[in-house]
Amino acid sequence: MTTAKDIIETMCSMENEEQxxxxxxxxxxxxxxxxxxxxxxxLKVPQTRMVVKEARLQVPLGEIEALLYSExxxxxxxxxxxxxxxxKAALPKHKGxxxxxxxxxxxxxxxxxxxxxxxxxxxxxxxxYILGTFLLHPLPDGSMPDRNILDTxxxxxxxxxxxxxxxxxxxxxxxxxxxxTLRIARKLLHHPHDLIHKAVGWMLREVGKKDIEVLRHFLxxxxxxxxxxTLRYAIEKMEPEERKQWMG
Numbered sequence: 001m002t003t004a005k006d007i008i009e010t011m012c013s014m015e016n017e018e019q020x021x022x023x024x025x026x027x028x029x030x031x032x033x034x035x036x037x038x039x040x041x042x043l044k045v046p047q048t049r050m051v052v053k054e055a056r057l058q059v060p061l062g063e064i065e066a067l068l069y070s071e072x073x074x075x076x077x078x079x080x081x082x083x084x085x086x087x088k089a090a091l092p093k094h095k096g097x098x099x100x101x102x103x104x105x106x107x108x109x110x111x112x113x114x115x116x117x118x119x120x121x122x123x124x125x126x127x128x129y130i131l132g133t134f135l136l137h138p139l140p141d142g143s144m145p146d147r148n149i150l151d152t153x154x155x156x157x158x159x160x161x162x163x164x165x166x167x168x169x170x171x172x173x174x175x176x177x178x179x180x181t182l183r184i185a186r187k188l189l190h191h192p193h194d195l196i197h198k199a200v201g202w203m204l205r206e207v208g209k210k211d212i213e214v215l216r217h218f219l220x221x222x223x224x225x226x227x228x229x230t231l232r233y234a235i236e237k238m239e240p241e242e243r244k245q246w247m248g
Contacts, residue, residue: 004066016042132171201233
């Protein structure tokens with residue numbers, strides 16, 4: 001499977017009507033909901049990953065682009081997961097530098113088509129492994145990527161780009177780099193949409209799992225005014241008594 005046509009035909013052959021109905025409800029595809037109009041084949045994520053495993057590192061970016069613009073949700077996911085595999089292949093091995101030109105090409109491609117990640121699963125399964133990982137490694141000239149791209153996306157009017165801006169920092173948190181997460185969290189803290197409240201709280205929780213004092217310091221400044229959903233997500237791993245104190 002090296003072309004978009006091959007991949008789409010394979011995925012369509014696994015179509016499941018019962019699962020389609022479940023997914024369309026779960027991902028809020030009804031009128032006025034955040035996933036309005038999205039269409040599903042009815043594939044579970046492991047099925048999509050099976051296709052990715054067969055096709056990884058064989059599909060040109062032009063063909064991946066065709067997948068990203070498919071009408072089918074699972075096909076778009078397949079395209080993004082293929083990009084994740086491309087980024088993994090371009091990372092340094094042992095003490096080498098990997099393929100910095102390729103990493104930049106993949107990250108630029110992802111940013112160009114980021115709005116095709118138009119539901120939370122498409123964002124969450126791709127952005128930290130592509131954009132977040134890209135930000136951790138040197139560019140072809142040896143300099144580090146400009147992390148202001150996260151601020152640019154946080155300031156977007158597009159919900160999914162905004163979610164990408166905060167969830168991408170999961171890769172940075174794993175390396176104990178918290179400042180970008182906290183900065184973007186502050187930018188998005190009073191966002192009107194519940195999907196952003198959850199994403200910000202999730203990333204704050206991840207910070208707390210690495211360094212609880214960093215999370216406590218952030219909460220001390222913001223817990224009284226932040227959305228309750230964000231706060232609940234952020235303190236989820238704390239002891240019950242401390243959670244009660246923050247919620248109070």
